[in-house]
Structures are given as structure tokens and as C-alpha cells.
Amino acid sequence: MFLCLIGGISYINLSRLQEKNRAQRALIASLVELTDWRDQETGQHLMRTKHYSKALAKQLRKNPKYRKEITTKFIKDVFDTAPLHDIGKVGIKDPILLKPGKLTNEEFEEMKKHVLIGRQVIQDAIDKFDIQESFMMTARNIAAFHHERYDGSGYLEALKGPAIPLEARIFALADVYDALRSKRPYKNEMPHSQVVEMIQPESGKHFDPDVVEAFLKLGDKFIEISEVYRVRPS
Secondary structure (H helix, E strand, C coil), rough: HHHHHHHHHHHCCCCCCHHHHHHHHHHHHHHHHHHHHCCCHHHHHHHHHHHHHHHHHHHHHHCCHCCCCCCHHHHHHHHHHHCCCCCCHHHHHHHHHHHHHHCCHHHHHHCCHHHHHHHHHHHHHHHHHHCCCCCHHHHHHHHHHHHCCCCCCCCCCCCCHHHHCHHHHHHHHHHHHHHHHHHHEEEEEEEHHHHHHHHHEEEECCCHHHHHHHHHCCCHHHHEEEEEECCCCC
């Protein structure tokens, strides 16, 4: 099912580019549904993190170092494919994926495999359908490397610094920010100011210093996104 959907993204043969783009976004949404079926708390997280990532990429583009790399297409690819970052969780067993409390060391090692699964299923689709579109490469890189750390202490490949694809370095901060800001069964949500105090010292450690610098200029935007896509009590 996954390969058929993801292959369709590349091979939609529509006469108008705008229609093709809409169809691609619809198919990406269908893939995201695979994760939603397994973990019902993902919806607003996916909305927030893709908007955080877009804001970070747009701010980072103002840095002369990234003006050539961060194009309008790059920003759109990050925004459109960020929701696929945890697609590999479809391969994680329910008792681990849906566990309300803290994972044991053994369970965490199993959970870490979701990045490997995500990379593999997207790469399989790229290879099987000979997909050349950049957004698929972006989706693969975010899925595979968003838990790497700038200092090389992340997983699964312990990549370091610029060896981590830029899109994954951007998404890594967006993902951690949202995790800290969100309420979980085992933790309360944190205010923006407290999250800033936790992220800032991680510059050059967990996060790319340039991404942290961009983040520190976006306080109001991050707060706005958090509020707009907050989970409201039913």
C-alpha cells in the first residue's frame, strides 16, 4: 500500500502543474494517515512541526551562507514532506509505540528503529519507481536523520555537523521544540521561554548553531504557531 501510494506521487500524469501539485499533497496526506492510524495524537504535532520548519528555513535563508541552498523549492519540499518524518513508526509494535509512560532502555532501542524503517520504505519507493523529484529525497532525509545530533551523539548513524542534511537539521529543532511544548501523559507542557532556555545551550551540541540562531529570532512566530494548532479540549 505504501509503495503504491508513494509511487503514485511521482507518476501522476496531469496536464496542469497546479493539479499535479494538489494530487501530490493529497497522496502525502494519505501516507501520513498510515501513521495517524497507529498513534492518534500525531495530527496537530504534524501541523505544528511543518510550520515551525518552514519558519526556520525562511529565516535561515536570510543568512548568506544558505541563500543558494535554501530556495523556494527547498522550503516547499520541507513543508510538504515534514509530516512524513515518523512514517517508520508503522513498523513499531503497539505496546511500545502507544505506551503512555517512559520507555525502558530495551523499548527505546526498538523505538529508534523507526528512522531506519522510514528511510528504507521511502528509499525503496525511490528505487522501485526511479523517482527523481527533490521532495522525495527531502522526505527520506528528514525521516532518516531527524534524530541525529550536531555533535555526532544522535542516532542511528551518529552523523556530525554538515554531514547531517540541512533539512534534517532544521526539522530536528522543530521536533524537539514541539515535544517540549506539548503535554504528555508523563510530563506537562512547557512555556516558550523555558523551552528557549533548554534549546539555546544545545547550540553546537544537539542542534546546528545556525538553526538555533534562526530560532532565537522567531519567538513570536513559534508562539503563534503553537497557539493556532494547539489541541483543544473536546
